[in-house]
Each structure stands twice: as structure tokens, then as C-alpha cells.
Amino acid sequence: MPAWRGPSDVAVSSVLAIEALRFGWPGAMSPCIDIERLDVVAGETVFLHGPSGCGKSTLLSLMAGVLVADAGRVALLGHDWAALSGAARDRCRVAHVGYIFQQFNLLPYLSVLDNVLLPCRFSPRRRAQASQEGSPLTQAEALLDGMGLEPSLWRRPAMKLSVGQQQRVAAARALIGRPELVIADEPTSALDEAHRDAFLDVLLDACAAHRSALVFVSHDRRLAARFQRELRLPAINRAVPTTDAGYPA
Numbered sequence: 184m185p186a187w188r189g190p191s192d193v194a195v196s197s198v199l200a201i202e203a204l205r206f207g208w209p210g211a212m213s214p215c216i217d218i219e220r221l222d223v224v225a226g227e228t229v230f231l232h233g234p235s236g237c238g239k240s241t242l243l244s245l246m247a248g249v250l251v252a253d254a255g256r257v258a259l260l261g262h263d264w265a266a267l268s269g270a271a272r273d274r275c276r277v278a279h280v281g282y283i284f285q286q287f288n289l290l291p292y293l294s295v296l297d298n299v300l301l302p303c304r305f306s307p308r309r310r311a312q313a314s315q316e317g318s319p320l321t322q323a324e325a326l327l328d329g330m331g332l333e334p335s336l337w338r339r340p341a342m343k344l345s346v347g348q349q350q351r352v353a354a355a356r357a358l359i360g361r362p363e364l365v366i367a368d369e370p371t372s373a374l375d376e377a378h379r380d381a382f383l384d385v386l387l388d389a390c391a392a393h394r395s396a397l398v399f400v401s402h403d404r405r406l407a408a409r410f411q412r413e414l415r416l417p418a419i420n421r422a423v424p425t426t427d428a429g430y431p432a
Contacts (some may be wrong), residue, residue, distance in 0.1 A: 198363050198396040199223040199246055203255035206245055214253070216241055217422040225363065226394040228387060230407045233416035237423050239400050240285065242416065243366050246398065247280050248272040260363060278306040281357030281395070283367040287349050289356075291342035295332065298341050299323040299355045302362075309360025319359065326355035329385040331378060346373040351382060358386070361393040368400050383409060 201221040207214035215238050223229055233239055244250040245257050248264035251272075257264050259279060264272055276282075281302070289298045303310040303319040313319035327337055330351035341349060350373050357365055367386070371379045387409065390397045399410065407413045417423040 197222040197258075198225050198227075198260060199398075200258045200261075201246075201256070202258075204245065204252050204257060205254040206241065206250065206252050214422045216245065216420060218242075218255075218419050219421070221419060223364070223396045223398060225396055226391065227412065228390060228397040228410040229399065230410035230413045231398055231400045231416055232402060232404060232407070232413070233420075233423075237416050238420055239416055240368055242420075243282075243368055243398065243400060246364070247282055247366055248276050274306075277302055278308045279363045281359075281362035281365040283350075283353050283357045283365070283370045285368040285372075287353040289341040289349055289353060292340050294338045295327065295341055295344065295352050296320070296323055296337045298352055299327065299359055301356060302360050306360065309362070312361040313359050315361075322359055323355065326358055326385070326389070327352070329381075329389075330355055331381050347375070347378060350374060351378070354382065354386060358389045358395075362395055365390055365395050365397045367397065369402070370399070371401060371403065371406070 199222065201218055204216060204218045205214045206216040231239060231242075241250065245252060248257070248259065248267070251265050259275065262275070267275060290301070293301075300319055300323050303313050310319055313322040316322040316325065324334075324337070328334075332348060332351055336344065336348065341352060344352065350370060354367070354370055357367070365386075370386075371382060374382055383406065386397070389395070397410075399406075
């Protein structure tokens, strides 16, 4: 497989393009994802929701190239994830995708700052982008400050933080280095209302400033008004039973 070389000189209309996507877990009798078309453009913010079991986390993993489609196409910046080797997908993901995992996936013994800086250590592109704000460290500190984390916490091991604090560290890590696509899987579930609103302010402002596309999954429908597009996954995922597809809006 050819190595990932980044976007070509030809303009790419969508940051993320999904076409005739089908995916099923090994041993399953039928696919759990069946989507004809979905596009997300630069700078767009999408609020994605649906009942448990409708495939939200699976779809996010397909968007990020963590999983590869059984059929159809999932393309980031015009490049099909399935056309890349596993190593090339890893390089592409760290260079162009910021992912806020539901379980955070912080390295527990690293400090808060070292966790946020990880994408810059693995991706020359993210490091160069972060350096446009002075240095990667400068951007990391600015993101943590915007998330409401006091400087006294920045050099603590991540495992010494509360769940809500770890959630905000994971968000800062996803945003550093201006990735073209930010994926957020239930990122506000452990935050109180004040911290949730501050978190959203930083997340949406950073994505707007950097023209990053944002796909944000949450069960909290009250947040939907802050996003440009609200998308019910059962409405587009043909693998979801009709009874689920019609769940109350």
C-alpha cells in the first residue's frame, strides 16, 4: 500500500466523505452500519445523536479509520481509509484527526501537559501547526487554561485528576495542532453545567478558528442548538430497525 502523503493539490470538497458504507462485526448476521451518503465539510459542526445500539461509536471509529468499511468508502481529505496500510492509517489519523474518546485514553502516568502534547510528538504536521501559536507548549497551556484547568494541575499525572478534569485534558489533546477533523464521543458526560458550557465554548471556538470539522456525539439534546447541523443516526443508518429509526425526536 502507498504511504499516506496528505491531501493532493486538487481541492477536496469534503473533509469527510462517506459513500455506500456497510460494516458488520465478525460473526454478525447483518451489518450494523449501512449509510448511503454523508459529507462533512471544513469548519462544519455536526451534532450526532440516537438511541443506544444504533451504531454511533462504531460510525465514529469508521470515520477515524480505526475500523475499515466492509464495503463502500470512507474518505478523509479525499483519501479512502481502506486504501491505506495499517501503519499509514495510524500516521494519517494522528496528523489529521483529533479524537476525544469516551473513555479518554489518557496515559495515566504522564503529566497533563505531556498527554496534551502527545499528538505533536508523533506528528510533524501537528507539531508545526501548534508552533504557529508560539510553540506546542504554548498552545497546550492555552487550551488547558481555556478548559478551566488551573496551572497547578498541569504537571500532575493524569491519573491524579478527577473524571471531569481528565475529560477536559482529552479534549485539549484532540485540539492541539489544528486537526482538520475533530471527533468527540460523549465528551461532556462527566461535566457539570458550568464546565460543560465552558468546554463547548473552547471546543467550538477552536474548531471555528482552525476551520476544523467537528462531529460531536451526545445524548444531551439541549446542546444541539449550538451546532450547525443536527443528525439523527437512525434516520440515515439503514441497518437500524424501523422501530429505532422512528424514536421520538
